Amino acid sequence: MSLMQHLIRKALALGVPLTVHVDLTYRCNERCEHCYLEHDDKGEMNFEEFSRLFEQLADAGVFFLTLSGGEPMIRRDFFDIVARARALEFNVKVKTNAVLVREAEARRLRALGVEQMQVSVYSHRPEVHDAVTKLPGSLRRTIEGIRALRAAGLKVAVANVMMRSNREDQRGVAALARELGATYSADPTVTPMMSGDRGVLALRIPGSELPGLFHDKSLVGDPDSFCAPPPPVGDDERNALPCSAGNSSCYVSPYGDVYPCVQFPLPSGNVRRQRFIDIWRHSPQLEEVRSIRTRDLPVCSSCAHLGTCTRCPGLAWTEGNMRGPSSADCEKSFYRTGVPSANMLARGLMTFPSGTAETALAAFAPGSRAALGLVQIAPLPHTAA
């Protein structure tokens, strides 16, 4: 067992939120077509409120702190907030578009001891990237920002959300990341807006195109292994927690709202009215999330993919039931392995967002290995749980 696995197990045993994601703002200098946020400021917490929150998170045992947004660097007090987090000895990761990063900002982040900067890049071609962000010149500025971060000695992870509009450019972004000295991850997941609007899901890559994507060796490493049929499900899988959300991690919005995860917008409390530790320990919503084991999932517990699926309880919740399947992940499991999920079989393959499951099933002979699924080339230690 790795030390990270040991820490996660210990955090679960002690009821400690090892990882917390805090959005400092929903405001942003870009308007990405797939973004799940509304960007108006509806009363963000100020520096003193974030400072108090961080003290409470440190007292609760939080070790990994992700600061994101919106674009977090748009806040005038961004560096004060990072400095406060580092003074409390969190392992800090910042998610940014790096448009506002120049040499001075990069040096300051390095001096503060930030662990890693995760930067969103959607294409190596300005006309594609800038069309996604709707900010002219954004790719050039983002690349300059990454170069400054690397020159200052910071670790940079390039993150790419693969959609209809940029699906051709995956290899180009990977090559750009290599040239910049950054790690690279790509993910075809587009999530509904936090408001519940599901219109952005139309940007997802159609399921019928996923096999080609996930047979790409540059993305998945070994396609034969990646696309292997799921191994038999045992008691370990049935008794496992469905996700780290609400168990060893959670999310706090710029307004102090606490959710199990940024992708699981189940209101569980607000740190402006309650202490974080009280929300974490006693929120009925988090207690319900924590009570669920995979054996309790009415459809998924009988699925062949139970042990290997990337099922997201947050996406399931946005579909109406936190114990239900997250359809996009059912689809990925199917396309990755050629084995239909229990949800697909139960629904007669009729209700998938991409609407192409029947066609896809017909396209694969029994036993064939279709290569689809969530892709994480360079998984980060604090996202593993």
Next chain:
Amino acid sequence: MSATYIARSSAVAARRLGDEMVVMSAVDSTLFSLSEVAAILWECADGRTPLECIVRERVCSEFEVDAETALRDAEEFARALAAHGVLLISAEPIEPSAAQSAAAGDRA
């Protein structure tokens, strides 16, 4: 024998998790889990208190170990963490600015 001073680099993350102290270097992302004794040394690494003093007053007073053995182990521990940029070692007291410089990449 000259004194040895140890200070925590500001380029680290640290948290107590139950009976364990967890430390991670932002320089090379190495994760450490410190034992009870190592955690005492870590928490006392203020750059001003000589290591020998920390060992005598905080380790030997709480654990059944002779001072010479404890100091030898403490020095070994300090060198191991210093190799990852997590701890600074010096024959002189260490100013806080030196720990900050280490965070910026200038190993002390």
